[in-house]
Amino acid sequence: MALSRCARQCATAPQRVISQDGLLEVDLTAMPSVHRLGHRRAQLMTYNAQLPGPVLELQPGDTVRIHFTNRLAQPTNLHFHGLHIPPTGTGDNPFLEIPPGEAWTYEFQLPANHPAGLGWYHPHYHGRVAEQVFAGLAGPLILRGDFDAIPEIQAAPEQLLVLKDFGLTRNGQVADPSPLFRRWGREGDLLTVNGQLRPDYRLTAGQLHRLRLLNASTSKIFRLTLSEHSLYLAATDGRSLAAPVAVSEVVLAPGERAEVLVLGDRAPGSYALLSQPYDRGIAKMLSEPLETAVLATFTYADTYTDTYTGADTDAAQPARSSALPKRLLPVESLPDPVxxxxxxxxxxxxxxxxxxxxxxxxxxxxxxxxxxxxxxxxxxxxxxxxxxxxxxxxxxxxxxxxxxxxxxxxxxxxxxxxxxxxxxxxxxxxxxxxxxxxxxxxxxxxxxxxxxxxxxxxxxxx
Ligand SMILES: [Cu+2]
CATH class of the missing domain: 2.60.40.420 (Cupredoxins -  blue copper proteins)
Structure with a gap:
C-alpha cells in the first residue's frame, strides 16, 4: 500500500462511469447539492451531487445513453464539448429545453474512428449557461483509444485536473456577480482542482507523467506553470499533436483542454502548480491586482498512487517509462477551402x-x-x-x-x-x-x- 504523505490535502479522484461492451448507460441528474470547498460550505449545482460531475469514460464506436433529469429550479440541457456526434435530436443538441422536473434521454453513437482525448459536458441553455456552470455544473468526458496506445503514454500515470473557480457569499451560496462581472464575465476567488482547494498529487522520480487539464470555469483564463518543471504539450482540445512541444506555460481559456507530459526529474520535494496572473482585458477595471495562486502541489513519493484509477503502483516497476515519446499521432493536412x-x-x-x-x-x-x-x-x-x-x-x-x-x-x-x-x-x-x-x-x-x-x-x- 502507498503511504499517504500529502503536503496538504490529499487529492481524491472524481468518480468514473466506464462503458462496457460498447455501451455507456448512466443516470445523470442536475441538482442542487452541498459541498465543502476548503473550510467553506457551498450550496452548488452539480451532476449527481458530485464535483466535478462523474467522469464518463468512452471508447470509439460506443453507444451513449444518458437518462438525464433536471432537478434544478430552472431549465437546462447538456452540451458534449469536444465530441464529434450529431448536433440534432437526442445528440449534442444545444437548442433543447429541459424544464425543471423533467427528464430527457440523450442517446448517440460515437464514430468508430473518434480520436481519443478529453472533452466535457456542461449546460448550454442560452441565458443561463454562465450561472449554471459557475454554480458547479460540469463533468469530464474521457475518450480512450489511439492516443492512449502510444507506448510512452500508456506507461505514464495520468492525472485528470478539472480547473474551476467559485465565488461564494458568507453563508455559502454562489455569489451573484457584480454588474461589472456579469457584463465582462464572472470570476470567483476560490480556485479548485477537481472540486478541491490545493490538493496534493504524487510524482514519481524518473517517471513520465500525464496531466489532463480542463478549464471548466465560466470566464476565468488560467495561465499555468509547474514550479521547476518543463511542460510538454501533447494534445490540445482532445486531439493529439504530431509530437510533444516543450512549453514554459499553458494558457487555458474556458472550455479549452490540454494534455501535458511532465518528467519527474527534479529533486525530492513539493512543487506547486501555479495560476499565474493573466489579464484578459479587464484588469484595469478590477479593484485588486492580479495575483499568483497555488492551484495544487505535486510531491515526489517513493510509491506512486494513481489517484485517477486508485491503483497503487510500485515505482520500481519496469513497465514505467521515463522517456518522452518522440512522435505522437499524425495530424492530417486539410485540403484547400471552398x-x-x-x-x-x-x-x-x-x-x-x-x-x-x-x-x-x-x-x-x-x-x-x-x-x-x-x-x-x-x-x-x-x-x-x-x-x-x-x-x-x-x-x-x-x-x-x-x-x-x-x-x-x-x-x-x-x-x-x-x-x-x-x-x-x-x-x-x-x-x-x-x-x-x-x-x-x-x-x-x-x-x-x-x-x-x-x-x-x-x-x-x-
Ligand atoms: Cu467573449
Missing part, C-alpha cells in the same frame, strides 16, 4: 435587442441561421476580435486547425475546438464540416458573453 468567411467579434449595440456582445453586428437569435455551409466541404474562417478583451471562440461538432494568428503562420499543426483570441487579435482557421448535417452554434466561451448574445447559428446542409 470558401472563406469572416466573423467579427465585438461589443456594441444591436438595435433590435440592445445586446452588447455581437458577432458580425448581430446578437444571438435562435430563429435566425447566420452561417450556411455544405456538409463535406472545407472552409477557412477568419475570426477578428475587434474588442479590447479576450474572446475564446468555440465551434460545436467539428474541430478546426489554426492556420495563422495576426498573419503569422502557425508553428505547429494542431486540432482545436476553442481558440482564445486576445484583444484586437485575428486568427485564420480551417474547418471541415464532416458527417453530421443540421444546425448548431459557434460562440464565445466566456459564458457571460455567450449569454449576452455572442453566439451564432450554423446550418450544415447535407
Amino acid at each position: 470558401a472563406t468567411r469572416e466573423f467579427i467579434l465585438d461589443h456594441g449595440i444591436d438595435h433590435s435587442s440592445g445586446a452588447q456582445f455581437i458577432i458580425n453586428g448581430k446578437a444571438y437569435d435562435h430563429s435566425r441561421v447566420d452561417t450556411q455551409v455544405k456538409l463535406g466541404t472545407v472552409e477557412d474562417w477568419v475570426i477578428v476580435n475587434r474588442a479590447s478583451m479576450d474572446h475564446p471562440f468555440h465551434l460545436h461538432t467539428n474541430h478546426f486547425q489554426v492556420l495563422a494568428r495576426n498573419g503569422e503562420p502557425a508553428a505547429v499543426r494542431a486540432w482545436k475546438d476553442t481558440l482564445n483570441l486576445r484583444a484586437y487579435e485575428t486568427a485564420k482557421l480551417r474547418v471541415r464540416f464532416a458527417d453530421y448535417p443540421g444546425e448548431t452554434v459557434y460562440h464565445c466561451h466566456i459564458l457571460d458573453h455567450e449569454d449576452q448574445g455572442m453566439m451564432g447559428v450554423i446550418e450544415m446542409q447535407a
Whole structure:
C-alpha cells in the first residue's frame, strides 16, 4: 500500500462511469447539492451531487445513453464539448429545453474512428449557461483509444485536473456577480482542482507523467506553470499533436483542454502548480491586482498512487517509462477551402435587442441561421476580435486547425475546438464540416458573453 504523505490535502479522484461492451448507460441528474470547498460550505449545482460531475469514460464506436433529469429550479440541457456526434435530436443538441422536473434521454453513437482525448459536458441553455456552470455544473468526458496506445503514454500515470473557480457569499451560496462581472464575465476567488482547494498529487522520480487539464470555469483564463518543471504539450482540445512541444506555460481559456507530459526529474520535494496572473482585458477595471495562486502541489513519493484509477503502483516497476515519446499521432493536412468567411467579434449595440456582445453586428437569435455551409466541404474562417478583451471562440461538432494568428503562420499543426483570441487579435482557421448535417452554434466561451448574445447559428446542409 502507498503511504499517504500529502503536503496538504490529499487529492481524491472524481468518480468514473466506464462503458462496457460498447455501451455507456448512466443516470445523470442536475441538482442542487452541498459541498465543502476548503473550510467553506457551498450550496452548488452539480451532476449527481458530485464535483466535478462523474467522469464518463468512452471508447470509439460506443453507444451513449444518458437518462438525464433536471432537478434544478430552472431549465437546462447538456452540451458534449469536444465530441464529434450529431448536433440534432437526442445528440449534442444545444437548442433543447429541459424544464425543471423533467427528464430527457440523450442517446448517440460515437464514430468508430473518434480520436481519443478529453472533452466535457456542461449546460448550454442560452441565458443561463454562465450561472449554471459557475454554480458547479460540469463533468469530464474521457475518450480512450489511439492516443492512449502510444507506448510512452500508456506507461505514464495520468492525472485528470478539472480547473474551476467559485465565488461564494458568507453563508455559502454562489455569489451573484457584480454588474461589472456579469457584463465582462464572472470570476470567483476560490480556485479548485477537481472540486478541491490545493490538493496534493504524487510524482514519481524518473517517471513520465500525464496531466489532463480542463478549464471548466465560466470566464476565468488560467495561465499555468509547474514550479521547476518543463511542460510538454501533447494534445490540445482532445486531439493529439504530431509530437510533444516543450512549453514554459499553458494558457487555458474556458472550455479549452490540454494534455501535458511532465518528467519527474527534479529533486525530492513539493512543487506547486501555479495560476499565474493573466489579464484578459479587464484588469484595469478590477479593484485588486492580479495575483499568483497555488492551484495544487505535486510531491515526489517513493510509491506512486494513481489517484485517477486508485491503483497503487510500485515505482520500481519496469513497465514505467521515463522517456518522452518522440512522435505522437499524425495530424492530417486539410485540403484547400471552398470558401472563406469572416466573423467579427465585438461589443456594441444591436438595435433590435440592445445586446452588447455581437458577432458580425448581430446578437444571438435562435430563429435566425447566420452561417450556411455544405456538409463535406472545407472552409477557412477568419475570426477578428475587434474588442479590447479576450474572446475564446468555440465551434460545436467539428474541430478546426489554426492556420495563422495576426498573419503569422502557425508553428505547429494542431486540432482545436476553442481558440482564445486576445484583444484586437485575428486568427485564420480551417474547418471541415464532416458527417453530421443540421444546425448548431459557434460562440464565445466566456459564458457571460455567450449569454449576452455572442453566439451564432450554423446550418450544415447535407
Ligand atoms: Cu467573449
